[in-house]
Amino acid sequence: MPACRQALHDLRSDIMKVFVHKIGLEGMKLEQTLPADAIGLSGADDVRLIAPIDIKTEVFKGEDEMIAKVAAVSRYESFCGRCLETVKRDWSTAFTLAFDIDGTTDFIEIDEDIRQELILNLPFRILCREDCRGLCVECGANLNDERCACAVRAAKPEKAKI
Numbered sequence: 001m002p003a004c005r006q007a008l009h010d011l012r013s014d015i016m017k018v019f020v021h022k023i024g025l026e027g028m029k030l031e032q033t034l035p036a037d038a039i040g041l042s043g044a045d046d047v048r049l050i051a052p053i054d055i056k057t058e059v060f061k062g063e064d065e066m067i068a069k070v071a072a073v074s075r076y077e078s079f080c081g082r083c084l085e086t087v088k089r090d091w092s093t094a095f096t097l098a099f100d101i102d103g104t105t106d107f108i109e110i111d112e113d114i115r116q117e118l119i120l121n122l123p124f125r126i127l128c129r130e131d132c133r134g135l136c137v138e139c140g141a142n143l144n145d146e147r148c149a150c151a152v153r154a155a156k157p158e159k160a161k162i
């Protein structure tokens with residue numbers, strides 16, 4: 001069994017199982033590192049993680065709910081929405097999850113909720129830089145690198161067409 005499969009298996013068993021009675025007044029800290037592919041993005045997704053995901057979770061217990069404050073750090077690879085250049089960036093996200101509990105709650109499995117929230121928090125509409133000029137719609141030239149002849153033509157008023 002490859003290492004990543006093993007980790008995925010562990011994630012799905014009991015690593016992120018939080019035993020409610022073990023949470024003290026000051027809360028409880030959990031740390032784990034998952035392989036980049038553990039959140040299960042499909043190959044069709046525009047963004048993929050390319051570094052292990054460091055997840056720090058702090059859980060607190062209330063009367064009828066358990067709060068999990070999650071902070072995750074990784075790195076992603078995607079492409080610019082305008083010029084299609086590959087973009088690789090460090091990535092971090094933080095969110096809070098709430099789980100209903102009552103006197104009979106033994107443990108809560110938080111891994112699936114964390115996984116879904118991580119996916120929801122992935123960046124979208126990524127640009128290589130804020131002022132990316134994109135590709136020429138006429139000839140496909142990357143306008144960050146070159147000024148094609150089409151740009152000159154497009155700049156001229158085309159009142160005749162209207």
Ligand SMILES: [Zn+2]
Pocket residue numbers: 080081082083084085127128129132133134
């Ligand atoms: Zn770009």
Ligand SMILES: [Zn+2]
Pocket residue numbers: 136137138139140141148149150151
């Ligand atoms: Zn062009």
